[in-house]
Amino acid sequence: MYDIIIIGSGIIGSMLAYELSRFNVSVCVLEKNVEIMNEVSSSNSGLVHAGYDPEEGTLKAKLNLIGAKRYPKIANDLNVDYEQIGSLLVSSSVDEHDALLKYAQRASQREIEFKFIQQDEIREMEPNISDSVIEALYFPTTAIITPWQMGFACMNYAVVNGVKLFRQTKVIGIEKNENYRVHTTQGLFESKCVINCSGLNGVDVAKYLDPNTLHQLEFRKGEYQVSDIRDESYLNHVIYPMPSKLGKGVLALKTIEGNLMFGPTSYVIENRYDFSTSMKGLNEVDSKISQIIKPLAKNRMIRQFAGVRPGSLSKDFIIEDNLGFINVIGIDSPGLASAPGISEYVVNSFLKNYFEFEDKLNLIDFKWKKHLSSDERNELIKVDSRYGRIVCVCETISEKEIMNAIHLPVGARSIKGVKRITRPGSGRCQGGFCESEVVRILARELNVDMEDIPYDNDVFLTPLGGNDETR
Amino acid sequence: MRHVKCVVIGGGSAGLAAAIQLKKLNIDCLLLEKEDVLGGILNQCIHNGFGLTRFKEELTGPSYAERLVTEFYELGIEVELDSTVIRLNPDKIVEYINPKGVHKVQADSIILALGARERTRGNIMIPGDRSVGVWTAGSAQKYLNIDGYCVGKRVFILGSGDIGLIMARRMTIAKAKVVGVAEIMPYSNGLTRNLVQCLYDYDIPLYLSTTITRIFGNGRVESIELSRVDENLKPISGTEFNVEVDTVLLSVGLIPDNIITENAGIEMDPRTKGPKINQYYETSISGIFACGNGLHIHDVVDFVSEEGDMVAKSVDRYLNQNTQSDQSIPVMSDSNFIYVLPQTIDKNQAVKLKFRVRKPLKNVKVVIRTKDEIIMTLPKTQLLPAELEMITIPLPLIEKIQDEVRLEIIS
DSSP states (O other): OEEEEEOOOHHHHHHHHHHHTTTTTTTEOOOOSSSSSSSSGGGGGGEEEESOSTTTTTTHHHHHHHHHHHHHHHHHHHHHOOEOOEEEEOOOOOGGHHHHHHHHHHHTTTOOOOOEEEHHHHHHHHHTTOTTOOOOEETOOOEEOOOHHHHHHHHHHHHHOOOOOOOOOOOEEEEEEESEEETTEEEEEEEEEEOOOOGGGGGHHHHHOOOOOOOOOOEEEEEEEEEEEOOTTOOSSSSEEETTBSSSSSEEEEEETSSSEEEEEOOOOOOOOOOOBBBHHHHHHHHHHHBBBBOGGGGGEEEEEEEEEEEESSSSSSSEEEETEEEEOOOOOOOHHHHHHHHIIIIIIIGTTTOOOOOOOOOOOOOOOOOHHHHHHHHHHHHHHGGGGGTTOOOOOEEEHHHHHHTTOOOSSSSHHHHHHHHSSTTTTTTOOOOHHHHHHHHHHSSOGGGGOOEEEEEEEEEGGGGGOOO | OOEEEEEEEEOOHHHHHHHHHHHHHHOOEEEEEESSSSSSGGOOOOOOETTTTTSSOOOOOOHHHHHHHHHHHHOOOOOEEOEEEEEEEETTTEEEEEEEEEEEEEEEEEEEEEOEEEOOOHHHTOBOOOOEEEEEHHHHHIIIIOOOOOOOOOEEEOOHHHHHHHHHHHHTTTTEEEEEEEEESSSSOSHHIIIIIIIGGGGGEETTTTEEEEEESSBBBOOOEEEEEEETTBBOTOOEEEEOOOOOOOOOOOEEEOOOHHHHTBBBBBBSSBBOOOTBBBSSSSSSEOOOOTTTTTSHHHHHHHHHHHHHHHHHHIIIOOOOOOOOEEEEEEEEOOOOOOOOEOOSOEEEEEEEESEEEEEEEEEEEEEEEEEEEEEEEOOOTTSSSEEEEEEHHHOOSOEEEEEEEOO
16 A cells, blocks of 8 residues: 555656655555656657747646756756756748747746847857858757656655655556555555556556546657767757747757757657657658758768657646546656656645655665766776776776666666666667677676566567577 | 887787787787777687688688787787777877776877777668667677577578678578578679578578668567669669568678777778778878778788788887888779778888779779879779779889879779
């Protein structure tokens, strides 16, 4: 019996777990995948938008602002990467001037710092901006984060402070008696309140309790391309084109690690688990990006991926309470930016009606381990020489850092998990050199055969994994 | 800071040969190797065909490596294993990490023997699902030959370069069904002997002018879509066909692995993807040299080692003879060539030019000219992109060279 069950461990579930772990309530998180942060939250732009974009009066507008304000402290408390690199909303024709004015006005009303800048200044800030850009709005507070680092750090903090996480635990039914009874593939869980933040399956989970719910989700796919460029000066800010009814458009940004990332496209899809890329989509990214920045050599691309975003038909987040069953669904963009706003809103506006929240005493600190500098590494090697055995040459990741990723309170169980926590396989060679070594370390640390190490849920090195008796 | 005459980065077939040759020339060096054993990628190449030129016999990869490694250790050359170089600066300070710490060493000279990495799905942008079961051929080779895991049961291979062909045979021997090999070009990019011994002998079909246009499978790879391509290598709509496989191996080219070279500000050649060099294998930074697959991609390991030998002699010249190149004559080529090495020469000694052509050519002449004067003409019955060609310009002819050298192909 728990006070609160959180269904889903994307950025919303993880942030809620983090938030609630600091109070005297008992919380468990149910995650159907082997790793947390695995679906919507794993594949997006990784941006904390400044907040000028959402329509006035929406939850998106309100919660994006709160999220953007809260992130610096959260990032600092958890020691995760957060860089306010600022953004340029660029316009390439005089027709777009009015739109720029509209966003300037919104930014002004929402007390978001901004500045109009003209050609020369734009080029000074961004030498590789497209020649066609004539005017821009500069938002200095736009920040980049690494989504899964943020999510893993939140969930690790939560678990260290008493939250229970159950992975590979898929919800298959919910009923309400005196309490909520949540049936899963791993048995029954009971609680006073349930928070449904199950991303792509938000409406399906809501329907377990209320088959007549009118909520509907529309799934939008966005394709991205990632380059291996580590030239700090190629791009200094996030570059946004003028938004359209399809969303914020195809952006150019650099990630915390220094890669350039371009995307996303925006298409409605039928199958919510369609994370495929297409030639059409990738070409669209190419052509749209070339309208805002000077093109990059094709051979610099190291990866393409697609993310899927569950949007509500009302175009706003759906956050509502039905007698202690709280739906947090339709969290598409700016979901990541809004996550701290959403968690605060859920606690203050709804959960406080059910619980007397008191601060937990003796909270245990949890700090994320950031990428090591040479000096830090040198010190650590004196303690454990495995910090000096580099496994991933592209990203300079040692054996010990991979072991640390596995032995976190919420540690990696799969190759994908290791990659997200500490990055081997994210570089130029895309795992070509280090993958087998990562599998070997996972197998050793988890005491299983290499063939039983998942890449992802139920997918292994060999087609049948450890079940292959013909080998 | 520690000071050494020469740091060799990389203990594969190029670096080992270079270090051995340096020792024979009485130059002490420090060799840095990122793995815990010497030999580099040869260790996973358990097939034979190595060493015909260098050792006059046919060896497996590990045997070839063993010859070099044994000689290396017999000569008492200093080596640091498990040592990954993370930074190189133009003043020839090498920063590396190993289990003993993060180290900096000041070198008088540096030999880059960095090897190559394989092009990946992301590099060639194969669209489709985010499926597990797509590996580079070399990764699959490592899993099979080093770790003992055959990663597929029904396998398709993209690219008919040598590694792809070798892996087609290797996976078949490991009881996988290799359904086919596709090659985007209208000809194979592998050595003829590999085509015969790895595909034809095992009845594995080769699809020319064909490429993978989509990968399907939520979770594991389930099938792939293949398409024929036109003369511009663009997929032809309507020619798609699907093949059910659980694994795709990519053998779509090697790229000289030059992160530290680029970060040091050494001038790169976009055609070779390696550093630009003069005829002494010296890069744009004086005293830093490059050789092997980190310089340009070879077909035969013997020539990789030979470059190691040559570069050691250049280091000797650099350290002991103090003869700086006073000339820098550019080596140009027409569009028939993918690249020609070195990028610049001087007129002080004979020069060995190495080049690759863009497409197969029959009964042509390679012409070397300077300004309007032809200095050499070499008839060739066949030139193939898969085969690295070498031509030496002897000293008397070198003296005729004026401001530039240009390679052309005439029929």
